Structure formats: structure tokens, C-alpha cells
Amino acid sequence: MNNSIKITLLSFLMMIVIASASAQQNEPVEMATGLYQSGKIYVVVIVISVIFIGITGYLISLDRKISKLEKEAKNK
Numbered sequence: 001m002n003n004s005i006k007i008t009l010l011s012f013l014m015m016i017v018i019a020s021a022s023a024q025q026n027e028p029v030e031m032a033t034g035l036y037q038s039g040k041i042y043v044v045v046i047v048i049s050v051i052f053i054g055i056t057g058y059l060i061s062l063d064r065k066i067s068k069l070e071k072e073a074k075n076k
Contacts, residue, residue, distance in 0.1 A: 035041040 032041070035044060
């Protein structure tokens with residue numbers, strides 16, 4: 001990997017860790033409590049997972065198509 005990519009990823013990871021640490025609350029969030037009690041939190045997790053898997057699959061297929069086009073352009 002490029003050094004600039006590594007530095008960017010490390011910086012992004014550090015920002016996420018700092019933001020999550022500073023976002024800790026002592027009192028529970030009403031919406032989250034309600035979702036846990038009604039069991040709808042599982043639906044939310046499944047929907048987010050399906051969206052994430054779909055985006056990941058799309059990016060992988062797009063990468064394969066781009067790689068194929070790059071190889072064709074290189075051979076010409």
C-alpha cells in the first residue's frame with residue numbers, strides 16, 4: 001500500500017476511536033431501549049448488514065470490471 005493511504009486509514013481509524021470514546025453517555029437512549037424491548041433492533045441490524053453486503057458486492061464487481069478493462073487497454 002501507498003504510505004499516504006496507510007496514513008489516511010490510520011488517521012480515519014483514530015478519529016473513529018476518539019469519536020466513539022467521546023460519544024459515550026451515561027443514560028440510555030430512548031429509541032435504542034425501545035428497539036431492544038420490541039425486538040426491532042434485529043431488523044435494523046439485518047437491513048444495515050444487507051445494505052453493507054450489497055455495497056461491498058457492487059464494489060468488488062466494479063473492481064473486477066475495471067481490472068478487465070485495464071488489462072484490455074494494456075494489451076492493445
